[in-house]
Amino acid sequence: MEIETDQIDTAIAERLKALRGRRSLTLDELSNRSGVSRAMISRIERGEASPTAQLLSRLCAALDVTLSTFFASERDEKGPLARRAEQPIWRDPETGYERRAVSPPQTASRIDLVEVELPADARVTYPPETGKAGMSQHVWLFSGVLEMTVANVTYRLAPGDCLYMSISEGHVFHNTGDAAAHYAVVLDRGRN
Missing domain, CATH: 2.60.120.10 (Jelly Rolls)
Incomplete structure (x- = not known):
């Protein structure tokens, strides 16, 4: 399911913001944990920047999730088959x-x-x-x-x-x- 760049940027923005909120982290706290600037995190959360693999990995580590977990939407249906x-x-x-x-x-x-x-x-x-x-x-x-x-x-x-x-x-x-x-x-x- 290849997603257009705008759609994936929006999905990443929503997921990052949701995970940060679930952990009750401020932008500053996530920035300190990840080593990613507050401004960059804010831009990603607004869908204005596409994170690189390295940057996204650092954010996932700070949020204590894997990249796979990050990309698994909570709307994704639980089940044994992924087509x-x-x-x-x-x-x-x-x-x-x-x-x-x-x-x-x-x-x-x-x-x-x-x-x-x-x-x-x-x-x-x-x-x-x-x-x-x-x-x-x-x-x-x-x-x-x-x-x-x-x-x-x-x-x-x-x-x-x-x-x-x-x-x-x-x-x-x-x-x-x-x-x-x-x-x-x-x-x-x-x-x-």
């Missing part, structure tokens, strides 16, 4: 990174499945999420090449390779190839 045509897709405005939330929303599973396409020469950096101790992920590359840097160690993945890492460690996804890298992220949220 491909209904899976939300988000595109990072900075890198072109495209993220499809594959897992059925609103289930009790601690696993989130995400399909990703990272354009040639794109790089996405995620800071350490120390509040996410116990969370881990597997990155399984289907096509292309991918360099993963985890805790200052770089791994070069070829199709079929799978890399395991803790979310609490900073990591970098870098497509060093000439074509898009297509991969799955299997995120384990740890204990529910």
Whole structure:
């Protein structure tokens, strides 16, 4: 379900504002927790700015939600099936990174499945999420090449390779190839 940029910006704005309100956080408090400026958070909440993958990751960490949880609307029907045509897709405005939330929303599973396409020469950096101790992920590359840097160690993945890492460690996804890298992220949220 590819959503137009204006629609996704509106959905992100509404979701960010709702999650911040649910946690009774002011703009200043969320800014302090995330390291994202108050002005930028305000612009995102008004639908005037499209957050990058890195910025959205920092906001999600500060709100104690995964990206999959962030994109799962509370209106999404709980159930065991997520049809491909209904899976939300988000595109990072900075890198072109495209993220499809594959897992059925609103289930009790601690696993989130995400399909990703990272354009040639794109790089996405995620800071350490120390509040996410116990969370881990597997990155399984289907096509292309991918360099993963985890805790200052770089791994070069070829199709079929799978890399395991803790979310609490900073990591970098870098497509060093000439074509898009297509991969799955299997995120384990740890204990529910």
